[in-house]
């Protein structure tokens with residue numbers, strides 16, 4: 001069993017204050033394959049102390065000094081890329097090819113993009129060329145970075161890299177369920193040789209280290225990605241110290257398929273929702289189909305879902321893997337059963353294990369048709385390979401159904417009518433709208449409306465999250 005119990009504090013790998021072992025489970029076979037330690041308050045306090053001490057010097061570094069260190073980190077990331085792919089595949093069940101091309105690749109692409117943005121970013125600007133007022137951007141201070149398991153290195157890179165880039169110091173707490181990619185990333189940071197205390201890693205759970213970071217008076221900001229449930233608790237715990245809290249939370253994306261959509265729109269929508277075994281915050285989990293093409297769309301959706309293979313994460317190929325854990329597995333199966341009980345039509349998949357897989361948290365790609373937007377499967381974030389198909393008649397009805405949710409992260413629409421696409425995209429209440437299968441470029445902001453959160457990650461918006469803005473007058 002892989003032993004990774006040490007924490008990274010003040011530039012060194014150190015033993016936890018007390019033993020508190022936690023086994024990391026491989027979701028493909030339900031067996032533990034690594035052991036970490038969950039931190040106690042003493043460990044969190046040590047890490048915060050180190051970050052606070054390091055801030056005074058680190059904030060004075062020049063942009064060029066930080067770019068040099070980040071470029072070194074990028075080189076090391078590229079060198080250990082395969083290790084990152086296999087680590088993510090083991091810890092959260094992403095099939096190895098997908099783990100490499102999407103999961104591990106996301107870490108590299110954020111590093112590359114933030115280096116570019118940092119090169120162009122001005123930390124000092126005239127307010128107005130005729131004025132003697134100057135606007136400065138300064139690092140916010142000590143940051144607590146709390147990340148989930150579903151896109152582990154994507155989320156870590158979206159926080160650690162801009163925090164480093166802007167001159168902040170930090171304590172990273174990755175998800176305890178998939179902590180290995182965070183440990184590997186910390187090894188890379190160690191290899192770069194950032195000044196001691198700038199970056200610290202404490203493994204732990206939400207109740208322990210997560211809460212300690214959120215409520216600590218010496219933590220100036222929490223950047224959190226995870227469930228809306230935990231986002232709410234973090235906000236409450238952070239309120240006493242008025243720290244900045246940036247939240248990237250859950251979603252329940254709608255995908256409007258108009259009758260004039262491109263030929264493969266339905267099939268692409270199915271692939272999109274099932275990829276990563278449905279464990280993406282912006283997955284298009286509600287497909288709204290115009291009534292005139294409803295039956296054709298349903299037939300295509302069923303055919304496509306039945307083509308998707310489910311298998312072990314270690315195997316090469318374009319199959320989907322297991323879901324992360326027994327807790328998630330049970331939750332998804334419960335929601336599938338609720339869909340059946342509430343009267344939706346189970347058109348593909350279902351609660352039984354996929355053929356030939358008797359161990360591991362595997363779920364069949366599942367499609368419900370004739371779904372009503374007030375059913376649990378249309379309202380709650382399922383976070384598994386499950387799609388709800390809902391018919392609509394008019395454009396306004398489709399927009400109303402998509403917007404009738406407490407979330408607002410990513411929505412999708414498919415039509416060949418450019419004017420309609422622009423009109424509808426503006427009406428959808430979400431941080432991102434994807435038209436006709438186009439994906440977002442690196443460096444565009446990512447985040448949500450309503451209960452999907454209040455932050456924006458990526459690009460210059462991702463840098464600005466970690467900065468204070470200061471006005472100085474009389475600057476000549």
Ligand code: NAD
Nearest residue numbers: 147148149174175206210211226227230233248249250281
């Ligand atoms: P989770 O909320 O259970 O855990 C996320 C992280 O928060 C973990 O590190 C966990 O230990 C920690 N945590 C849990 N409770 C906490 C508390 N009370 N205080 C402090 N920290 C706490 O979420 P998860 O199951 O790991 O991830 C899945 C969720 O993340 C989904 O809801 C998904 O939509 C969301 N997500 C959102 C985005 C986005 O950018 N909006 C991206 C990826 C995932």
